[in-house]
Amino acid sequence: MESNYLIYLAEAAIVTVVLGFFGIPLLKKLKARQSVREEGPKSHRVKSGTPTMGGIFMLAASLVVVFFNKMIDPAVLWLLFLTIGHGILGFLDDFIKAEKKRNLGLTARQKMLGQLILAGLFCWGVVDTLGLPFSIAIPFTQCDISIGWFYYPFVILVIVGTSNAVNLTDGLDGLASGCCIIAFSAYAVYCYMTGVNDLGYFIIILAGSCAGFLFFNYHPAKVFMGDTGSLALGGAIAGIAVITRTELLLIFLGLIFVLEALSVIIQVASFQLTGKRVFKMSPLHHHFELSGWSEVHVVWAFWFFEGLAACLSLILAIRNL
Structure with a gap:
């Protein structure tokens, strides 16, 4: 890959680390601390009081690097809108949790409304600005399926689903941030191979952030990203998939996010229909924890499978370009 990718990756990583060194003590001073849910694994109770809202560092670093390097490509600007918009929504949720000292922030309805508005505006914007066709690309083939105006609800579903899936994955130290590094890196390689470098630069900046x-978030975490980070990263991944027309490929490239979300859906559906639980606890990472795996082992295993899925998906997708 050309040197600019490595430069932007390093810039974003360094700025995030610098912001973290100064920002974590400030979050402690402002008492922006995590409240651990009572029904969660008992081993997580020691994490109560750990600073949260660390997603601010990633978003701020990304903005600094993007504007310092004068990235004004329309696709990048729309992705910034979607990413920062979800970050603000997550920040409101985190702020209420910290202020009320509880694990409940915005209501599900309020959060969903915010996600729908952001997704709708983004979809309208990229269709109008970038001229995206009203069709879905079938992974690992050169086939498209035209869906007409159903494209709008489809894109909205992808964005809302992905942002929530990444949010659900953010439950163990370093799990979501590590999986996002893998997903962003895979998309950066995809953009490089397809010659869409302006978009690739922005994606590698997100990977660097x-x-x-992760320097602070790896076990034992000194700070959590909170919904500020997880919703923003999920929104960014979804937006990248839409702009690169790889919405269905994302199912394979972001396999861990999909499995985490599916585990929650299956658990809720099973309990409501039969009164029985399929997993010891959902999302999926908690099931493995309660099965005797250490937190670090779960994280490394999930990173491995996300990396494997991303690599295989990327290879197959590039072969069929």
Whole structure:
């Protein structure tokens, strides 16, 4: 890959680390601390009081690097809108949790409304500005399926689903940030191979910001990203999939996010229909924890499978370009 990718990756990582060194003490001073849910694994109770809202470092670092390097490509600007918009929505949720000292922030309805508005505006914007066709690309083939105006609800579903899936994955130290590094890196390679470098630069900046954040977020975490980070990263991944027309490929490239979300859906559906639980606890990472795996082992295993899925998906997708 050309040197600019490595430069932007390093810039974003360094700026995030610098912001973290100054920002974590400030979050402690402002008492922006995590409240651990009572029904969660008992081993997580020691994490109560850990600073949260660390996603601010990643978002701020990304903005600094983007504007310092004067990235004004329309696709990048719309992705910034979607990413920062979800970050603000997540920040409101985190702020209420910290202020009320509880694990409940915005209501589900309020959060969903915010996500729908952001997704709708983004979809309208990229269709109008970038001229995206009203069709879905079938992964690993050169086939498209035209869906007409159903394209709008489809894109909205992808964005809302992905942002919530990444949010659900953010439950263990370093899990979501590590998986996001893998997903962003895979998309950066995809953009490089397809010659869409302006978009690739922005994606590698996001990967660098996640890498810098992981410096503080790896077990035992000194700070959590909170919904500020997880919703923003999920929104960014979804937006990238839409702009690159790889919405269905994302199912394979972001396999861990999909499995985490599916585990929650299956658990809720099973309990409501039969009164029985399929997993010891959902999302999926908690099931493995309660099965005797250490937190670090779960994280490394999930990173491995996300990396494997991303690599295989990327290879197959590039072969069929």
